[in-house]
Amino acid sequence: MSVLIAFAPGKGSVGALDLGAQLARSLGTEIDVATVVPKPWSTPSMARVDAEFADWAATTAAESEAKARHYLEDRAPDITASFHRFAHRSVSTALTEAAENISASVLVLGSSGDGALGRWSSGRRQTSFCILPR
Numbered sequence: 001m002s003v004l005i006a007f008a009p010g011k012g013s014v015g016a017l018d019l020g021a022q023l024a025r026s027l028g029t030e031i032d033v034a035t036v037v038p039k040p041w042s043t044p045s046m047a048r049v050d051a052e053f054a055d056w057a058a059t060t061a062a063e064s065e066a067k068a069r070h071y072l073e074d075r076a077p078d079i080t081a082s083f084h085r086f087a088h089r090s091v092s093t094a095l096t097e098a099a100e101n102i103s104a105s106v107l108v109l110g111s112s113g114d115g116a117l118g119r120w121s122s123g124r125r126q127t128s129f130c131i132l133p134r
Contacts, residue, residue, distance in 0.1 A: 002082075004032045004104035006095055007068045016110035017068060021076035023106055030080040031072070032102050035064040036094040039087040061085040 005020035017033070024031050037057040040050055065083045072081050084102075088094035099107050 001027070001105040002030050002032045002102060003027065003106050003108060004034055004095070004099050004102055005068075005108045006091075006110065007033050007035050007064060008110075014071065014110070016108045017071055018075065020106075020108040021072065021079055023108065024076075024079050027105065029105070030082070031076075032082050032084060032098075032104060033065070033068045033072075034084045034086060034095060034098045035061050035068075036086045036088055036091045037061045039089050057087060061087075 003020045003024045005016050007016065020031055020033075037060050038053075040054040040057060065085065069081070069083060072079070084098060086094040086098060088097075095107060095109075098104070
């Protein structure tokens with residue numbers, strides 16, 4: 001049992017890290033932090049755009065992990081955290097599969113910064129904030 005936190009820097013993820021840490025403390029468990037990047041194309045291009053894209057995705061994932069690790073070391077040093085990188089075409093599918101593979105009891109998502117006070121926003125659409133246990 002762990003708390004799985006979806007993390008993408010600059011996308012409301014600091015709040016997700018804080019909430020995930022609070023939940024982990026309450027549940028007496030550890031944290032798993034997941035970063036999802038776009039999956040590279042499976043067919044190489046003559047212009048090597050696919051290699052550049054794969055490099056960008058790997059760099060983005062590494063920077064995301066470093067930011068999450070640094071934040072948690074500062075704000076939640078008492079909680080054990082593991083970091084995972086997933087390349088997938090669908091963020092929601094990647095997070096669902098990650099939650100199943102890790103056996104997470106809770107998935108924590110951050111809210112976009114443009115949401116109204118007291119509401120959760122994944123971008124342009126807003127819904128009530130909700131955490132669903134498995």
